[in-house]
Amino acid sequence: MHFGRVEKFRVEEFKSLRRKIKSLSCLSSKLFNPKLVNVFYMILRLEHIGIAVKSLEDSNAHFEKLLGMAPYKEEEVASEHVKTSFLQTGEAKIELLEATHPDSAIAKYLEKKPEGLHHIAFEVDDIYAEMERLRKEGFQLLNAEPKRGADNKLVCFVHPKSANGVLLELCQTIV
Numbered sequence: 001m002h003f004g005r006v007e008k009f010r011v012e013e014f015k016s017l018r019r020k021i022k023s024l025s026c027l028s029s030k031l032f033n034p035k036l037v038n039v040f041y042m043i044l045r046l047e048h049i050g051i052a053v054k055s056l057e058d059s060n061a062h063f064e065k066l067l068g069m070a071p072y073k074e075e076e077v078a079s080e081h082v083k084t085s086f087l088q089t090g091e092a093k094i095e096l097l098e099a100t101h102p103d104s105a106i107a108k109y110l111e112k113k114p115e116g117l118h119h120i121a122f123e124v125d126d127i128y129a130e131m132e133r134l135r136k137e138g139f140q141l142l143n144a145e146p147k148r149g150a151d152n153k154l155v156c157f158v159h160p161k162s163a164n165g166v167l168l169e170l171c172q173t174i175v
């Protein structure tokens with residue numbers, strides 16, 4: 001199954017179907033094959049692409065020219081020492097990230113590399129289950145527990161070594 005290209009309503013339908021199956025499997029675990037349930041823990045879609053920038057202000061203006069729209073949100077994540085902005089591009093978003101402190105992961109990234117692609121983020125609807133699944137599959141997770149990220153999300157990062165050199169983020173909307 002591949003859900004990367006499905007429309008939003010298809011994702012919502014799928015989530016609702018999965019919730020039903022999960023609740024059914026709790027009620028009648030003897031009738032339900034747990035392997036089948038595990039199929040329903042998975043990555044839903046590409047949620048955003050994170051780009052490390054030196055100046056959020058300059059990059060916001062630049063991406064506004066590119067996409068013909070301003071960021072719909074700016075947010076500081078104090079715990080991560082970053083300022084972020086988000087631009088909607090169809091189903092997926094662009095997240096621009098500027099460091100607010102030398103200890104920030106973005107500051108460290110920009111010490112070694114020029115501005116550019118920092119991470120890609122996949123939406124999941126059960127981050128704990130997905131972290132467990134990926135751990136079992138041998139992926140190296142950078143967080144033992146999900147943490148609070150920008151844009152009302154719980155997030156967990158996956159080491160670039162586990163994904164051909166690309167830092168991955170799993171994110172789940174907090175409801």
Ligand code: CO
Pocket residue numbers: 048050095119121169
């Ligand atoms: Co992100």
